[in-house]
Amino acid sequence: MQKRIDSIYFLRLFAMLLVVLVHATGTYYSTLPMDGEAFAKYHFFNRFIRIEAGIFIMLTALVFFYNFSNKNLSVSLFIDYLKKRVLYILVPYIVWAVFYEFYARLTIHRELSIMDILSRILQGDSYYQLHFIFLIVQFYLVFPIFITLAKKLSFFRKYMWLIGIIVEILYYYLNDKYDLVSFNLFLNMLGPYFMGAWIGMHYQAIKSNIHKRLPTILFGIVFVVAGSALALLHYYVYTVQSFYLKGIYYKLIETTFLVGGSYFFFRVAELLLKISSASVMNITRNIALYSFGFYLLHPFVLKEVARFIPVHNNYLFHIEVLGRYVFTVIFCYFIIYFIHRFFPFAGLLFGKLPKKAARLPLLNQRKSAS
Numbered sequence: 001m002q003k004r005i006d007s008i009y010f011l012r013l014f015a016m017l018l019v020v021l022v023h024a025t026g027t028y029y030s031t032l033p034m035d036g037e038a039f040a041k042y043h044f045f046n047r048f049i050r051i052e053a054g055i056f057i058m059l060t061a062l063v064f065f066y067n068f069s070n071k072n073l074s075v076s077l078f079i080d081y082l083k084k085r086v087l088y089i090l091v092p093y094i095v096w097a098v099f100y101e102f103y104a105r106l107t108i109h110r111e112l113s114i115m116d117i118l119s120r121i122l123q124g125d126s127y128y129q130l131h132f133i134f135l136i137v138q139f140y141l142v143f144p145i146f147i148t149l150a151k152k153l154s155f156f157r158k159y160m161w162l163i164g165i166i167v168e169i170l171y172y173y174l175n176d177k178y179d180l181v182s183f184n185l186f187l188n189m190l191g192p193y194f195m196g197a198w199i200g201m202h203y204q205a206i207k208s209n210i211h212k213r214l215p216t217i218l219f220g221i222v223f224v225v226a227g228s229a230l231a232l233l234h235y236y237v238y239t240v241q242s243f244y245l246k247g248i249y250y251k252l253i254e255t256t257f258l259v260g261g262s263y264f265f266f267r268v269a270e271l272l273l274k275i276s277s278a279s280v281m282n283i284t285r286n287i288a289l290y291s292f293g294f295y296l297l298h299p300f301v302l303k304e305v306a307r308f309i310p311v312h313n314n315y316l317f318h319i320e321v322l323g324r325y326v327f328t329v330i331f332c333y334f335i336i337y338f339i340h341r342f343f344p345f346a347g348l349l350f351g352k353l354p355k356k357a358a359r360l361p362l363l364n365q366r367k368s369a370s
Contacts (some may be wrong), residue, residue: 164194
């Protein structure tokens with residue numbers, strides 16, 4: 001059995017905290033005046049931190065390609081793989097999609113009909129974060145094909161990251177020109193996915209050279225430069241619309257940002273693993289195990305927290321947004337922890353979880369002290 005990649009817990013934590021931050025700060029768009037300086041700054045920050053999408057996709061591939069890299073592929077192996085995905089991904093997705101359908105009915109008075117509900121569930125449109133799960137499910141379905149190619153073709157295995165970038169850009173160009181696909185197809189995020197697959201297939205070799213600072217610095221520069229360019233372009237091209245840019249150029253920068261930035265965070269996670277104590281790793285792991293639950297739950301919690309922490313178009317906006325973010329993260333964790341600890345079948349709500357809910361060391365210390 002292969003040794004576990006513990007750095008993935010840092011990556012899950014990064015992505016989990018960033019996705020909540022994206023949605024918590026997103027209120028700037030409807031609160032701050034578009035011609036103001038604060039709007040422009042929040043817009044830049046909100047677009048820049050969207051690296052979480054690339055990290056989540058990269059992680060999906062990294063874990064499975066690493067786990068399957070030394071296994072003998074067979075039909076029974078893939079059937080077992082798909083059964084687990086149905087149980088721990090599709091079931092929670094459907095449960096939460098139905099929940100958000102009725103939640104949207106209560107909050108925004110969405111009209112409900114069976115056909116509309118089924119259509120939204122099938123396309124990940126029941127609530128704003130669920131489109132991403134729709135994308136993940138597609139990657140789960142095509143994984144057996146890609147892992148087979150990676151095991152059989154050395155060229156494909158060696159240059160997966162580059163192939164992913166090329167195919168993603170080519171797909172965008174053809175789809176933009178000929179309008180081939182109307183929904184969010186997995187090819188639109190193939191770059192970060194194949195980067196994760198490449199890491200999974202070559203993990204030991206990459207890990208042995210992770211101490212080299214130059215690659216980490218270079219990819220850090222790629223992340224900052226591409227992320228800054230992407231945020232500024234989105235502001236001037238799509239928000240205030242002060243000039244025009246062909247979509248293919250924006251897509252090139254976006255793919256560079258997501259692929260290069262995700263790999264940068266992978267290297268940072270590996271470096272953090274080398275310097276972290278056992279207690280830090282324990283805390284990180286216990287929180288990160290709830291990352292899928294966070295993704296499903298946080299829009300509901302954030303909207304309910306917003307009822308008690310309104311935002312204003314003045315200096316209080318920064319404090320209020322921070323308050324929303326902090327309370328959303330805290331409440332999400334304790335809701336998932338409570339259900340995990342006291343209710344059976346919590347995995348059907350929040351994805352695969354350990355058999356027992358592990359307390360954070362801080363909670364254990366308070367309990368022993370009392």
